[in-house]
Amino acid sequence: MLDLIVRGGTLVTPEGLQQADLGVEGGRIAVIAPEITESARQEVSAQGLHVFPGLIDVHVHFNEPGQAHWEGIATGSAALAAGGGTAFFDMPLNSLPCTLDGPSFDLKLSAMRSQSHTDFALWGGLTPQNLERLPELAERGAIGFKAFMCNSGLPEFPVCDDATLYEGMRIAAQLGLPVAVHAESEALTAHLTRKARALGTSWREYLASRPVFTELEAIGRALLLAQETGCKLHIVHISSGAGVALAAEARARGVDVSLETCPHYLTFTEDDLERLGAVGKCAPPLRARAEQERLWAQVLEGAIDLIGSDHSPSPPEMKQGEDFFALWGGIAGVQSTLAALLTEGWQRRGLSLERLAALLAEGPARRFGLARKGRLEPGYDADFALVDLEQSHTLTPQDLHYRHALSPYLHRSFRGVVESTWLRGEAIYAQGKIRRPSSVRLLTREP
Ligand SMILES: NC(=O)N[C@H]1NC(=O)NC1=O
Numbered sequence: 001m002l003d004l005i006v007r008g009g010t011l012v013t014p015e016g017l018q019q020a021d022l023g024v025e026g027g028r029i030a031v032i033a034p035e036i037t038e039s040a041r042q043e044v045s046a047q048g049l050h051v052f053p054g055l056i057d058v059h060v061h062f063n064e065p066g067q068a069h070w071e072g073i074a075t076g077s078a079a080l081a082a083g084g085g086t087a088f089f090d091m092p093l094n095s096l097p098c099t100l101d102g103p104s105f106d107l108k109l110s111a112m113r114s115q116s117h118t119d120f121a122l123w124g125g126l127t128p129q130n131l132e133r134l135p136e137l138a139e140r141g142a143i144g145f146k147a148f149m150c151n152s153g154l155p156e157f158p159v160c161d162d163a164t165l166y167e168g169m170r171i172a173a174q175l176g177l178p179v180a181v182h183a184e185s186e187a188l189t190a191h192l193t194r195k196a197r198a199l200g201t202s203w204r205e206y207l208a209s210r211p212v213f214t215e216l217e218a219i220g221r222a223l224l225l226a227q228e229t230g231c232k233l234h235i236v237h238i239s240s241g242a243g244v245a246l247a248a249e250a251r252a253r254g255v256d257v258s259l260e261t262c263p264h265y266l267t268f269t270e271d272d273l274e275r276l277g278a279v280g281k282c283a284p285p286l287r288a289r290a291e292q293e294r295l296w297a298q299v300l301e302g303a304i305d306l307i308g309s310d311h312s313p314s315p316p317e318m319k320q321g322e323d324f325f326a327l328w329g330g331i332a333g334v335q336s337t338l339a340a341l342l343t344e345g346w347q348r349r350g351l352s353l354e355r356l357a358a359l360l361a362e363g364p365a366r367r368f369g370l371a372r373k374g375r376l377e378p379g380y381d382a383d384f385a386l387v388d389l390e391q392s393h394t395l396t397p398q399d400l401h402y403r404h405a406l407s408p409y410l411h412r413s414f415r416g417v418v419e420s421t422w423l424r425g426e427a428i429y430a431q432g433k434i435r436r437p438s439s440v441r442l443l444t445r446e447p
Pocket residue numbers: 061093094152153182281282283284310312329330331
């Protein structure tokens with residue numbers, strides 16, 4: 001007797017689409033077959049629906065402990081589930097304390113266990129102040145170490161200088177964990193910020209302070225250090241086609257690097273900033289249309305390993321004011337990743353559903369050593385979303401599960417509707433409602 005059978009859906013796997021029944025037992029996919037004859041405690045019809053592997057978002061800031069008024073684990077993970085997601089990796093900054101040592105990791109872990117609606121992994125931080133704490137973070141199950149190559153905007157998470165990045169990568173390589181970098185040059189962005197601010201403080205000057213070459217300089221330096229140390233490198237939120245090209249070239253030479261971009265760089269351009277204002281502020285910033293087209297070309301060619309949301313909201317007050325430089329930089333988007341990619345990628349540009357599953361689930365699981373996640377295949381965790389691709393929807397504030405109903409994706413129309421999301425065989429989202437699963441797990445790297 002199976003626990004659950006999902007009948008008649010179209011399963012999306014990186015190898016292709018397959019019309020089949022999917023049977024679940026003990027939280028795992030037990031069988032996939034054209035027609036399962038066994039009986040089950042629960043049956044769900046997926047007739048006319050696509051079954052996607054649950055999204056694994058390797059880049060979110062849910063800001064707990066300490067800053068639940070910015071977002072929150074319960075609200076953020078609910079939004080992820082409503083968007084078809086079943087796991088997230090929480091970044092080490094924007095919470096208080098930042099995740100920089102064993103005790104802060106333990107605090108975050110217990111907050112996650114009591115409040116998350118999905119499985120999760122935790123990034124540790126890499127700063128000049130915590131090099132000697134990396135082993136204790138690894139011991140507790142950190143999925144990797146995140147460093148900022150420019151000012152993070154938060155004094156409690158200082159910029160990582162080259163010497164720290166080099167030594168941190170040496171330690172990470174020994175521990176067998178990746179280092180993730182926010183790649184923008186501190187020297188160049190600080191200089192260009194001074195220059196731009198002398199001319200004004202609108203979104204236009206902000207854009208002028210972080211041009212593409214400041215991203216390229218930092219990507220190039222991180223690649224060099226990764227090559228030298230043999231460290232696994234993950235470059236987060238690459239905003240430019242040129243940045244992808246630079247990293248992909250190094251990967252082809254044998255550097256162990258993975259490339260992430262975000263739905264907002266694939267959806268909005270700098271021309272949208274006039275209308276969006278602060279809700280569209282992020283770093284690196286939105287780019288010109290031609291750069292976005294180059295980025296899309298790279299995605300379509302398969303140069304990108306995975307897509308993460310970099311969901312990083314703030315209280316609304318921090319997005320208000322005249323000085324664009326002083327406003328919080330961060331996009332609220334964890335709920336919209338699949339919708340944005342189905343619309344901008346599958347519908348508009350012919351990105352295949354198989355590639356989409358690879359970018360949103362299998363790619364993240366493979367890169368970060370999650371052996372039982374990311375695929376619809378017997379033996380894997382039964383994490384999936386039932387999606388109606390025939391329907392469209394327009395995102396309203398009432399749809400958002402965030403702490404604050406603010407997002408650049410609001411009022412846009414999207415192809416596809418997530419009908420339900422399942423974590424290890426349990427519905428965590430259905431008919432617009434969130435349900436807490438019986439358990440959530442810390443995901444760690446498996447050899
Ligand atoms: N601190 C933080 O979350 N910063 C993020 N926001 C953003 O737009 N880019 C980032 O790195």
